[in-house]
Amino acid sequence: MLILILKKEWLESKREGRTLWLSRIILLLLACALLSSWHSYQQLQIQKTQVAKSERERWLNQGEKGPHAAAHYGVYIIKPDTGLSVLDPGLTDYQGAVLRLEAHKKNDTLFRNIQDSIQMQRFGDLNSAFIFQTLLPLLIILLGFNSIAAERESGTLKQLLANGLNPKTFYMAKVFALSGLALLLFVPVVLYIVYWLLFGDNITADRSALFIVSYIGYLFIWALMTLIVSSYAQTARSALISLLVIWALGCLLLPKFAIDNAEKQYPTLSSQMFQSKLESEIYTPERQQAIAKFKQDTLDKYGVDNVDQLPFAWSGAQLQFGEKFSDKVFDRLFGQRQMQLEAQSLHYQSAAIFSPFIAIQTISMAAAATDFAHHQLFSNAGEIHRRSIQATLNGDLKDNGLTTRNRSKNYQGDHHLWGKIPKFSYKYPPIGQLTSNYGRAVICLILWLVGLISLSYFAIRRIKNEGQQ
Amino acid sequence: MKNDAQTNVISVTHLSKHFAEYQAVNDISFTVKQGEILALLGPNGAGKTTTINCILGFLKPDAGSVNIAGINPAKDVVAARKQLAYIPEQVALYSKLSGLENLTYMSKIAGVNKTTEQFRQLLNRVNLPEHATDKPVGSYSKGMRQKVGIAIALAKSAKALILDEPTSGLDPSASHEFSELIQKLAKEGVAILMATHDLYRAQEDAHAVAIMNQGQLVYSLDGDAIKEAQLESLYLEHVRAVSTC
Numbered sequence: 001m002l003i004l005i006l007k008k009e010w011l012e013s014k015r016e017g018r019t020l021w022l023s024r025i026i027l028l029l030l031a032c033a034l035l036s037s038w039h040s041y042q043q044l045q046i047q048k049t050q051v052a053k054s055e056r057e058r059w060l061n062q063g064e065k066g067p068h069a070a071a072h073y074g075v076y077i078i079k080p081d082t083g084l085s086v087l088d089p090g091l092t093d094y095q096g097a098v099l100r101l102e103a104h105k106k107n108d109t110l111f112r113n114i115q116d117s118i119q120m121q122r123f124g125d126l127n128s129a130f131i132f133q134t135l136l137p138l139l140i141i142l143l144g145f146n147s148i149a150a151e152r153e154s155g156t157l158k159q160l161l162a163n164g165l166n167p168k169t170f171y172m173a174k175v176f177a178l179s180g181l182a183l184l185l186f187v188p189v190v191l192y193i194v195y196w197l198l199f200g201d202n203i204t205a206d207r208s209a210l211f212i213v214s215y216i217g218y219l220f221i222w223a224l225m226t227l228i229v230s231s232y233a234q235t236a237r238s239a240l241i242s243l244l245v246i247w248a249l250g251c252l253l254l255p256k257f258a259i260d261n262a263e264k265q266y267p268t269l270s271s272q273m274f275q276s277k278l279e280s281e282i283y284t285p286e287r288q289q290a291i292a293k294f295k296q297d298t299l300d301k302y303g304v305d306n307v308d309q310l311p312f313a314w315s316g317a318q319l320q321f322g323e324k325f326s327d328k329v330f331d332r333l334f335g336q337r338q339m340q341l342e343a344q345s346l347h348y349q350s351a352a353i354f355s356p357f358i359a360i361q362t363i364s365m366a367a368a369a370t371d372f373a374h375h376q377l378f379s380n381a382g383e384i385h386r387r388s389i390q391a392t393l394n395g396d397l398k399d400n401g402l403t404t405r406n407r408s409k410n411y412q413g414d415h416h417l418w419g420k421i422p423k424f425s426y427k428y429p430p431i432g433q434l435t436s437n438y439g440r441a442v443i444c445l446i447l448w449l450v451g452l453i454s455l456s457y458f459a460i461r462r463i464k465n466e467g468q469q
Numbered sequence: 470m471k472n473d474a475q476t477n478v479i480s481v482t483h484l485s486k487h488f489a490e491y492q493a494v495n496d497i498s499f500t501v502k503q504g505e506i507l508a509l510l511g512p513n514g515a516g517k518t519t520t521i522n523c524i525l526g527f528l529k530p531d532a533g534s535v536n537i538a539g540i541n542p543a544k545d546v547v548a549a550r551k552q553l554a555y556i557p558e559q560v561a562l563y564s565k566l567s568g569l570e571n572l573t574y575m576s577k578i579a580g581v582n583k584t585t586e587q588f589r590q591l592l593n594r595v596n597l598p599e600h601a602t603d604k605p606v607g608s609y610s611k612g613m614r615q616k617v618g619i620a621i622a623l624a625k626s627a628k629a630l631i632l633d634e635p636t637s638g639l640d641p642s643a644s645h646e647f648s649e650l651i652q653k654l655a656k657e658g659v660a661i662l663m664a665t666h667d668l669y670r671a672q673e674d675a676h677a678v679a680i681m682n683q684g685q686l687v688y689s690l691d692g693d694a695i696k697e698a699q700l701e702s703l704y705l706e707h708v709r710a711v712s713t714c
Contacts, residue, residue: 001578008566008574015565015605155561162525162555162631163579163621164547466527 001166005173006180013181019143026131026139026185033128034192037086045081048097052078056423064412067393068319074102075389077424079378082369083196083203084211087189088129090370099379101386101424103393104282104323106330128189129368132215133360134251136182137222141243144178144226146236148463153235157466167463171227171456179223186215207431211367217445218360224452231459250355258351258358266343274337282329287322294321313401313411320394327387338376345372345437352444359448362441369428373437381426389421396420476503478552478629478660479524483533486519493519495684496533501629501660501677506651508671509664511681512708517664520681521633524662525555538628551580554622558634560614564607568597568617571606576624583624591620595650612643619650622659630654632663636670648674672700682708 013019055076062070079097100107148171151157160170190212196203226243233239269277298317299305307314352359365371393413401411435442479501486494494516501507509517522528524535526542526549535542542549562571572588583591592602595616601609606617615635622630630651636644648670655661655676665671671678677691678700688707690698 004574004577008563008570011570012563012565155557155559156563157561158527159555159557159561159575160578161527162550162553163575163625164550165578166547 001169002173002176005170006177009173009177013143013177019181022139022142023181023185026135027188029126029135030128030131030185030188033126033131034086034188037089037127041081041083041086044097048078048081051076051098059421060415060418062418064414066411067397067413067417068103068315070413070418071103071390071393074100075386075421075424076100077382077385077426079375080426080428081202082207082428083200084193084207084368085370086128087192087211088364088368088370089127090129090365090368091372091375092370095372095375099382101382101389103319103390104326106326106334106383106386129361129364132186132189133218133357133364136185136219137247137251137357139185140178140182140219140222141226141240141247143181144174144223145230145240145243147174147178147227148230148459149233149236149239152233152466157463161464161466167460171231171460171463174227175220175223175456178226179220182219182223183216186219189215204430207367207369210431211364214360214363214367214442214445217449218356221356221445221448221452224449224456228452228455228459231462251357254351254355255358255361258348258355261351262344262347265347266340268337268340268344274333278329278333281333282326287325290325291318291321294318311402312398314398316394316396316398316401319397320391323387323390323394330383341372341376346440349438349440349444352441353447356445356448359441359445363438363445366434366438366441367431371437373434374428377428377434378426382424385424392420393417477501477536478503478538479507479662480536481520481524481533482536484520484523484530484535485532486516486523486528486530492684494523494530497681497684497686498533499679499686499689501662503628503660504655504658505676506655506661506663506674507677507679508675509662509679509681510666510668510671510704511664512666514683515681515708516684517681518633519684521555521631521662521664524631525553526550551625552627553629553631554618554625554627555631556615556618556622556633556635558637559611560618562606562609562614562617565605567603568592568606568609568613568620569602571617572620572624575621579621579625581624581626588620588624591623592617594623595620596646610643611638612640612646615639615643615647616650619647619654622654627659629660629662632661632665634665634667635663636665636667644670668700668704672696672698680704680707 055078059075062073065073077099079095079099081092081097085092146153148157151160161167193203193208193212197205197208225246229242229246230236230239233242268274295307295314295318298310298314299307302310304310310317348358349362352362362371366373396413396417397411477500481500482498484494484497485492497516497520499507509520511517519528523530524537524542526535526546529543537549538552540549540552562568563574566574569585569588569592572592573585576583576588589602593599597613597616597620601613606614609617632651635651636647639647644667651661651663652674663671663675672695675695678689678695679686680688680703688703690703
């Protein structure tokens, strides 16, 4: 009976111009989004590879230079992308792809206004994720709102029931037909991912599996929701209105409200305020006192009266001491800031219990490594690299600064020193290790599925009881 | 009502059904035997459709019982529905599908396994014009839709046929054609329950007539008495009598 109903649904859909045209429009949009994202991704990867290569060459061939001067010129590191970022660019455009590592400063592209929060004002930006998360549910609604309600309205439901229709099979066939159609539109994405897994790089099976399974679950949720509403609605028109309200709330209003609420609950300083707070807390009288104490302790330790008598270049030791002093301030202030942003993110994720859109958005960005958490991971790796560079350059200055006649001020590092700084390379960890960043969203998505499958029992009962009102 | 030796296909015994304060059906009993056509007459709100819905298993009776070929729909609705076919006032069909596709789909839902050719022959048997068979039902007249409905009943080899206002809105010619079809079905042994306002059709076609008013069965007659009766006068008399009580 299931196949029979599916065949009939397919036949009707085929003859229904609406289905064909809506599917064509979505496919066209998807093709445009995929091609455009693919093109941008390819261009970006070429640029990133070239920039990383030329930046490394510049560093290694910068000639003779004071190590501290080199530290101030800094090193530029490039944030890696996964192949899935083509499908879901997430916050990429808001976070930047390049990080400058220099002395005394912890730069982060988060210090742009648009990155002060996890706000994702991406509507209107045509990408695959937008199509899957926002437009495909709308398509499911437009294709399925009348699926059961219209059968009720036209009387075919009663006719079928009188002919011995099994309501459960009927409902399941409707679910399969509707979700099958939506999943058909998802096939190009699955093919893209499989192709990328086989022939590309920057993509892993675990992330791909999470991405695909979550989207299948998400589309299934919308198919179930559409059919449940359709089975309860007296008319197709009331089903459509109810579903459009649910869609607008779930995909447009609730996410916006959840973001605003998260920002209110866990406020962060603006970029400018944060920068000035950093500077005011680093360059303090306490810092001067700490340096003076460090100087005195060092002189005492070596039993000398001034730094010129030390067996190493004082400037290198002092710079490294200053770095460590700043690092503590960075760790504290950036740590606080990161905690607030993580709290915002978790708060936002929790709202997924009210909106499957929030759940899929979170999971999708996590799988594609385009969320705040992955940016933070990259940023943290960059900071570790920055500190390592400073330690190496300051250590070299301290150890070798005395070999020059005019002491450390004129000491010049050369390609041997630059070569000691390893090339920065970063790969995102397996997605399984980052469940704290998207776990709530996964749970919410599962809860939505379980909840709607449970509600389907009542929808089937409603179909079974057709004619009783 | 027709011949006691014949099997009762539809048995309604002391059936009652109420909705909130409204007593839609109040302790009614009747039977429809194999090959018998029972016309259930009554004004709007008399309880005809509620009775039909109880027979079809869409409503559970408050009291009394319904039996379709030995099966109580309140206990096993699927098995009971397999024994009957239902044709509402407006035969509900899928407008994008052809008559043949509708017949095939509805019949297969009912567990009927026939070839396309056999389904085509069924449509031919109910006099659906051949050129219409493969056309979308959306372009059918009401009479043509009724024919597809009867073809569905034929395909099911239903023991009972329930008709709710079958001739309402049909032109005289289509109404006559419909009448011939159900007479043919009755001769083949199908028990037919027809709720109708059409007194002429009832008098022409039915082997038994029952008049309902305000949920009660207020009058019934069968056999040759139907043809001889002044049905309209009887109808008005019994409907008015109860209404003024």
